[in-house]
Amino acid sequence: MAPTIEDRQFTDSSTLINFVINRGNGVKGLSEMGLKALPKPYIQPLEERLCMTKFVPQQSIPIIDMSHWKNPRVASAVCDAAEKWGFFQIVNHDVPIEVLNNVKDATYRFFDLPADQKNKYSKENSASSNVRFGTSFSPETEKSLEWKDYLSLFFVSEEEASILWPPVCREQVLDYIRRTKVVIKKLLQMLMDGLNVKEIDETKRSLLMGSMRTNLNYYPICPDPELTVGVGRHSDVSTLTILLQDEIGGLYVRGNQGDGDNWIHVPPIKGSLVINVGDALQILSNSRYKSVEHRVIANGTKNRISVPIFVNPKPTDIIGPLVEVLQNGEKPIYKQVLYSDYVKHFFRKAHDGKKTVEFAEI
Numbered sequence: 464m465a466p467t468i469e470d471r472q473f474t475d476s477s478t479l480i481n482f483v484i485n486r487g488n489g490v491k492g493l494s495e496m497g498l499k500a501l502p503k504p505y506i507q508p509l510e511e512r513l514c515m516t517k518f519v520p521q522q523s524i525p526i527i528d529m530s531h532w533k534n535p536r537v538a539s540a541v542c543d544a545a546e547k548w549g550f551f552q553i554v555n556h557d558v559p560i561e562v563l564n565n566v567k568d569a570t571y572r573f574f575d576l577p578a579d580q581k582n583k584y585s586k587e588n589s590a591s592s593n594v595r596f597g598t599s600f601s602p603e604t605e606k607s608l609e610w611k612d613y614l615s616l617f618f619v620s621e622e623e624a625s626i627l628w629p630p631v632c633r634e635q636v637l638d639y640i641r642r643t644k645v646v647i648k649k650l651l652q653m654l655m656d657g658l659n660v661k662e663i664d665e666t667k668r669s670l671l672m673g674s675m676r677t678n679l680n681y682y683p684i685c686p687d688p689e690l691t692v693g694v695g696r697h698s699d700v701s702t703l704t705i706l707l708q709d710e711i712g713g714l715y716v717r718g719n720q721g722d723g724d725n726w727i728h729v730p731p732i733k734g735s736l737v738i739n740v741g742d743a744l745q746i747l748s749n750s751r752y753k754s755v756e757h758r759v760i761a762n763g764t765k766n767r768i769s770v771p772i773f774v775n776p777k778p779t780d781i782i783g784p785l786v787e788v789l790q791n792g793e794k795p796i797y798k799q800v801l802y803s804d805y806v807k808h809f810f811r812k813a814h815d816g817k818k819t820v821e822f823a824e825i
């Protein structure tokens with residue numbers, strides 16, 4: 464097919480980078496121009512594209528009903544899922560559906576702002592590094608870009624948020640964090656019980672949930688979804704991630720069958736939240752709980768959004784296997800690392816599967 468006028472505008476990759484990154488149009492701006500072909504910088508190498516033969520349709524990650532959360536069977540299902548899958552969905556979790564719908568609406572409101580308004584929050588222009596609008600993951604270091612725009616909000620206090628966060632989504636994100644915290648605490652309590660950690664004192668509370676980062680992700684319609692990715696293979700660097708996805712689907716998790724070269728779709732379930740173990744919890748638990756690789760495909764017909772809350776240690780915390788976990792004589796697999804060093808290492812390279820955790824290995 465002959466290239467359209469718009470495609471020809473971007474034969475030069477510096478013009479494309481200027482439009483998408485520097486001027487704040489993002490991939491949403493590209494998508495809305497009605498491009499007929501995927502621009503070259505987004506073409507991923509073959510091995511990074513999700514080949515459908517590796518997709519296991521009959522498998523599913525566990526779905527856990529939280530309505531009787533005090534029942535020991537729920538705790539046992541949570542610990543089991545964190546060990547074997549690193550991923551599960553929760554239903555009847557008590558976060559009201561309106562809160563979830565409101566944060567999804569707020570996500571659309573933010574991304575529907577004109578480019579110059581969103582660009583006020585770019586790395587170059589933002590009043591604080593705690594608020595950042597961007598595209599792809601780490602464009603300076605990536606060989607191929609990812610088909611995703613995001614707004615990343617690091618929570619310090621409600622006061623700071625009221626000054627720094629975009630007014631079109633601030634209250635809805637704060638409400639989502641407030642209401643979700645209740646279920647995060649329950650899950651962490653269950654997971655710590657499973658490790659023989661009897662009490663979550665202030666030091667442990669900080670290691671487990673000392674900081675939170677909420678991302679609003681926007682994956683616009685892609686002209687050639689098979690050639691690119693929404694998000695490349697990675698594990699999160701959090702302790703736990705709480706993910707709200709919409710009804711579109713497209714998130715895949717690495718399966719635990721055979722050689723592990725199989726991917727399982729995470730089906731959207733109305734009102735559910737997806738929970739996954741991050742590297743920090745894998746390290747604290749000396750690998751009892753597993754952070755599992757996941758990726759997001761691009762979509763050729765629908766825009767998709769998702770809203771993860773990354774529950775993390777504080778940047779100034781030092782993380783390593785918990786003493787309670789090593790009490791039985793188990794050998795530590797990880798050394799003590801400053802959490803902000805760990806996160807910087809993650810952000811300064813392209814997505815590369817599970818490689819980040821090598822930074823903490825002994």
Ligand SMILES: CC(C)(COP(=O)(O)OP(=O)(O)OC[C@H]1O[C@@H](n2cnc3c(N)ncnc32)[C@H](O)[C@@H]1OP(=O)(O)O)[C@@H](O)C(=O)NCCC(=O)NCCSC(=O)/C=C/c1ccc(O)cc1
Nearest residue numbers: 592600615676694699700701773775778803806807810811
């Ligand atoms: C090190 C942090 C992140 C930033 O501190 P800073 O003092 O402002 O440091 P820098 O401004 O020097 O940022 C370090 C590098 O990280 C980059 N960065 C700074 N925030 C960001 C940002 N939200 N986005 C993508 N680069 C950034 C930033 O551009 C910079 O890269 P470079 O310019 O190449 O040196 C600091 O806030 C910190 O230690 N936070 C701990 C809590 C935390 O944020 N944890 C991460 C949870 S996020 C997570 O689990 C998964 C996230 C994720 C996200 C996207 C995915 O596709 C997949 C996964």
Ligand SMILES: O=C(O)CCC(=O)C(=O)O
Nearest residue numbers: 680694708714759769771
């Ligand atoms: O959009 C999704 O479903 C997952 C996004 C993700 O993995 C992330 O932001 O870390």
Ligand SMILES: [Fe+2]
Nearest residue numbers: 697698699757
């Ligand atoms: Fe992720």
